[in-house]
Amino acid sequence: MLNLRLARPMLIALAACAANICVQGSALADDAQENKALKEQMRQMMQRMDSLQKQVEALSKQQAATPPPAVVSAPPPVTAPPPVVAKAAEKAPAEPKFDAFLKGFYGTLDASVDYSSKGMDGFVAYHYAGTPVNGVYANQGPKGAPGTVPFGNVGWQPAISTNSATLGWRGSHAIPGFADTKFILQIEANVALTDSPGVQTGYTAQTNGVRGGIGSGTTYIGFQSPSWGALKLGHATTPYNNTTRRLDPFAGMIGDMPVIMGNTGGDNRVEFNAAMDHAIWYESPKYGGFSYDVFFSPAQNRTADSNLNLAGGSSNCSGGNLPGSGNLLLACDDGGFDNAYSIDLKFETGNLYLTAAYELHKHVNRNSDGIGSNAPAYANIINQGDPAAGAGGPLSQYLNWAQFDFVASAYGATGSCTTAPSSATYYCANASPEFVGDIGDEAAYKFGAQYVFDFGLTVNGIFERMTRKLPAALQFQNERQRNGSWLAFTQALSAKDNLNLGWAHAGKTPGDPAGQHNYNPNSTDNSAEMFTFAYKHTFDKQLYWYANVAETINKGNAHYDLGGGGHGVKTDCHDGTTTPIIDYTSAGNTTWGGCRPKAVSVGVNYKF
Amino acid sequence: MAHVTRRFFLLSSAALSAGCALRGPRVDATPPSLNVRQPVVGQSWRYAKQDIFTRTVVDEQVDRIATVNHSVEIDSSYQAAAKAAKPGWGANLLRKYIPRQDHSGGTLPSEIQDPWGMVLVDPHWSQVQVFETPIPLWPTQLEPGWQTHVSTKYKTPADQGALPWDQAMKAQAWETVTVPAGRFKALRYTNLIKFRHSDFSRTDSVRRETLWFAPEVGRWVVRESKGTYYVIDSTIVQPYNESGYRWELLEWS
Numbered sequence: 001m002l003n004l005r006l007a008r009p010m011l012i013a014l015a016a017c018a019a020n021i022c023v024q025g026s027a028l029a030d031d032a033q034e035n036k037a038l039k040e041q042m043r044q045m046m047q048r049m050d051s052l053q054k055q056v057e058a059l060s061k062q063q064a065a066t067p068p069p070a071v072v073s074a075p076p077p078v079t080a081p082p083p084v085v086a087k088a089a090e091k092a093p094a095e096p097k098f099d100a101f102l103k104g105f106y107g108t109l110d111a112s113v114d115y116s117s118k119g120m121d122g123f124v125a126y127h128y129a130g131t132p133v134n135g136v137y138a139n140q141g142p143k144g145a146p147g148t149v150p151f152g153n154v155g156w157q158p159a160i161s162t163n164s165a166t167l168g169w170r171g172s173h174a175i176p177g178f179a180d181t182k183f184i185l186q187i188e189a190n191v192a193l194t195d196s197p198g199v200q201t202g203y204t205a206q207t208n209g210v211r212g213g214i215g216s217g218t219t220y221i222g223f224q225s226p227s228w229g230a231l232k233l234g235h236a237t238t239p240y241n242n243t244t245r246r247l248d249p250f251a252g253m254i255g256d257m258p259v260i261m262g263n264t265g266g267d268n269r270v271e272f273n274a275a276m277d278h279a280i281w282y283e284s285p286k287y288g289g290f291s292y293d294v295f296f297s298p299a300q301n302r303t304a305d306s307n308l309n310l311a312g313g314s315s316n317c318s319g320g321n322l323p324g325s326g327n328l329l330l331a332c333d334d335g336g337f338d339n340a341y342s343i344d345l346k347f348e349t350g351n352l353y354l355t356a357a358y359e360l361h362k363h364v365n366r367n368s369d370g371i372g373s374n375a376p377a378y379a380n381i382i383n384q385g386d387p388a389a390g391a392g393g394p395l396s397q398y399l400n401w402a403q404f405d406f407v408a409s410a411y412g413a414t415g416s417c418t419t420a421p422s423s424a425t426y427y428c429a430n431a432s433p434e435f436v437g438d439i440g441d442e443a444a445y446k447f448g449a450q451y452v453f454d455f456g457l458t459v460n461g462i463f464e465r466m467t468r469k470l471p472a473a474l475q476f477q478n479e480r481q482r483n484g485s486w487l488a489f490t491q492a493l494s495a496k497d498n499l500n501l502g503w504a505h506a507g508k509t510p511g512d513p514a515g516q517h518n519y520n521p522n523s524t525d526n527s528a529e530m531f532t533f534a535y536k537h538t539f540d541k542q543l544y545w546y547a548n549v550a551e552t553i554n555k556g557n558a559h560y561d562l563g564g565g566g567h568g569v570k571t572d573c574h575d576g577t578t579t580p581i582i583d584y585t586s587a588g589n590t591t592w593g594g595c596r597p598k599a600v601s602v603g604v605n606y607k608f
Numbered sequence: 609m610a611h612v613t614r615r616f617f618l619l620s621s622a623a624l625s626a627g628c629a630l631r632g633p634r635v636d637a638t639p640p641s642l643n644v645r646q647p648v649v650g651q652s653w654r655y656a657k658q659d660i661f662t663r664t665v666v667d668e669q670v671d672r673i674a675t676v677n678h679s680v681e682i683d684s685s686y687q688a689a690a691k692a693a694k695p696g697w698g699a700n701l702l703r704k705y706i707p708r709q710d711h712s713g714g715t716l717p718s719e720i721q722d723p724w725g726m727v728l729v730d731p732h733w734s735q736v737q738v739f740e741t742p743i744p745l746w747p748t749q750l751e752p753g754w755q756t757h758v759s760t761k762y763k764t765p766a767d768q769g770a771l772p773w774d775q776a777m778k779a780q781a782w783e784t785v786t787v788p789a790g791r792f793k794a795l796r797y798t799n800l801i802k803f804r805h806s807d808f809s810r811t812d813s814v815r816r817e818t819l820w821f822a823p824e825v826g827r828w829v830v831r832e833s834k835g836t837y838y839v840i841d842s843t844i845v846q847p848y849n850e851s852g853y854r855w856e857l858l859e860w861s
Contacts (some may be wrong), residue, residue, distance in 0.1 A: 106809075106839065106844075107844070108844045108846065110846075164843060164844065164845055164846075166842065166843050166844050168839075168842065168844075170809050172808055180769070182808065184808055184809075186809065186841065186842070188842060188843060190843060217842065217843040218841050218842050218843050220841060224808050226769050226770070226771060226772075226804065230808075232841065236841050237841070237843070242840075242841070245838065245845055246812055246838065246847070248845070251845035251846050252845060252846060275843070283840070285772075285804075286772060286804070289774075348802060350757070350776045350800060351776075351800060452800075454778075454780065454798060495660045495661060495832075495834065495852065496661055538661050538849070539661065539662070540659065540661045540662050541661055541848075541849035541850065541851055541852060542849070566843075566845055605846060607844070607846070607848055607849075
């Protein structure tokens with residue numbers, strides 16, 4: 001809406017400019033050609049002034065209940081406004097600052113009714129051990145009860161879910177002396193629409209993040225200019241994530257793209273889709289269709305591994321978990337990382353959109369991956385012995401025997417867990433040491449494309465490669481390195497309806513930490529597919545409802561879920577096992593590889 | 609749930625795309641007389657303006673040529689749509705307690721073409737836009753396949769900063785279109801617009817238009833405009849819709 005206070009001086013300035021051109025035109029009357037050009041300029045300027053004046057008048061009429069007709073023929077004088085203008089001003093909002101404040105609010109509310117199954121009926125866990133013969137470990141038979149089959153209700157179950165609901169406020173502030181640059185700010189909170197606000201810690205993920213807390217969404221302050229771009233400080237998702245957001249028509253649904261894409265280990269946490277704390281980033285303007293973004297989040301951590309404690313000023317480890325997640329003592333070794341960098345490059349022309357992106361997480365600590373591992377390779381490292389007990393081999397350096405013995409002592413053990421009588425204590429009999437050297441850089445790059453056909457079909461595709469650098473001795477448990485692919489189609493059926501089909505593929509990984517209760521070391525293919533289908537019907541520009549059907553097909557030991565990314569309620573590969581004590585043996589909630597989560601979800605989305 | 613395979617998925621996708629591609633308006637390849645009606649002061653067009661999502665008529669808009677010289681100025685006014693729905697019980701009694709808001713009609717900002725067929729001031733979007741260089745309102749060559757690409761800047765009354773505006777116009781096909789004003793042979797053309805909105809938080813702003821231009825009318829007989837955008841740096845991951853409208857010609861003179 002046109003601000004009358006700004007429009008008036010603008011018109012005066014234009015009039016002065018026109019007069020100036022007129023005077024200059026007289027002074028240069030000798031040159032007929034130039035005079036003609038100046039007259040043309042003046043005509044154009046006057047024309048623009050007239051048009052802008054009419055716009056002012058028309059918009060003034062819309063603001064006032066009764067339009068003042070006199071304004072049409074009487075442009076406001078330089079010094080004092082005529083009574084009709086003053087009258088219009090009286091009818092303008094009495095508190096423009098409050099109006100501007102109200103206009104700053106925005107958000108989305110999204111909730112769905114889901115009906116889903118974990119798809120693990122009939123699963124049986126077998127025990128594999130010993131030395132492989134021709135690469136095959138011997139099946140020792142089913143594991144003992146009660147862990148032989150999945151525990152709890154793993155079949156079809158209804159749920160009501162809040163999905164990426166957000167309430168935010170944003171604004172800008174003119175900086176005196178900087179006509180081209182504004183101070184900008186945004187404060188967002190995730191809204192707990194169907195449940196209570198609070199810490200989001202459950203039996204499958206532990207975090208100190210408070211849903212509903214002010215700033216729990218993307219929040220920043222910064223400076224922005226149409227000519228040089230934007231520089232921002234805050235808490236936000238990264239360019240790697242943002243640049244392919246538009247290639248995902250299932251955002252927030254249970255069959256969402258991040259179930260597979262950007263998700264290195266399966267399960268509910270999506271490593272290359274997360275918001276990062278304490279970040280600074282730059283967003284470029286467009287240069288002939290090209291633009292780019294650069295993002296940096298320092299570790300802010302002074303521990304020995306640079307990432308074992310909370311980053312300064314944060315409530316979580318970098319990566320989103322709280323210290324202690326991963327069945328360890330209060331350390332960030334369930335995916336905590338050091339500095340993080342993210343960059344994207346975008347190109348857009350006509351119906352085509354192309355993008356490339358790269359993100360690096362330095363020194364990602366996954367030492368907790370060894371705890372409770374069912375991998376025979378891990379057992380073989382343990383079998384090399386505890387150096388504290390006078391044993392040990394070349395691989396013993398990869399296990400944290402010192403810490404293991406220290407914790408065991410709290411449970412009543414003396415000396416090494418591997419020797420009697422300590423070996424008979426509860427902790428020694430059920431727990432196992434964590435890794436020491438399971439710290440490596442994790443990186444991802446991807447290429448994405450979108451093309452919109454004239455007949456309403458939108459095709460989206462992404463190829464992604466994720467890597468984790470590890471010593472060769474630990475590659476057997478590297479589940480973070482793989483390729484990924486995404487293909488999605490949206491066909492507009494009308495202005496109000498569209499159909500969406502999506503397929504995501506997770507490639508094989510070099511190894512697996514074998515936390516799955518039914519881990520099979522003989523399985524060589526842990527790839528996965530996710531198929532998702534959605535129909536959307538738009539009521540108006542703000543409101544639509546949708547129906548989504550999705551299934552994730554995990555092969556071998558893979559354990560990708562449904563709902564990873566933006567959907568509130570996840571349907572994952574964990575069964576319903578619970579334990580009454582804080583547990584360091586990974587006997588808690590049990591993962592089943594090869595599960596096939598499937599779901600039907602109907603929801604409604606409202607934006608304002 | 610049925611087992612879904614990659615092959616099933618790809619075949620379904622192809623079938624869906626092919627099926628949808630085959631539908632659409634009737635194409636009439638025969639071009640009409642290409643003599644476009646020249647602008648004259650007093651020519652007018654009355655349109656029904658519909659919300660593109662709800663299909664409800666928002667108002668009726670009358671565009672009338674006010675001046676013709678080097679440029680063409682078209683004044684616009686609107687008349688609120690009559691409420692056709694029968695009021696429910698109690699509505700008449702309650703009406704006297706509801707504050708009266710008179711939105712029966714009014715004037716709109718003028719459209720300025722400079723020269724004819726090239727828009728300099730375009731009021732039909734949510735904000736009036738003044739372009740740095742005029743951009744075509746309809747194909748300069750009325751033949752399917754013709755296309756042009758314009759990169760310019762625009763300003764709005766709310767933001768005097770020059771913002772980028774990138775528009776691709778493509779003439780698609782001659783089609784026979786029936787609207788309340790009659791049956792016309794019209795050239796269907798599309799606009800794909802990528803631009804930076806004056807609201808700094810909007811990103812990936814895209815507008816799409818489909819128009820049917822009838823040479824004998826000298827203006828479009830149907831115009832559909834809609835747009836989407838994302839909120840930059842937000843946890844809101846779905847696109848927002850702009851207001852979208854469809855104008856249908858009711859009468860012309």
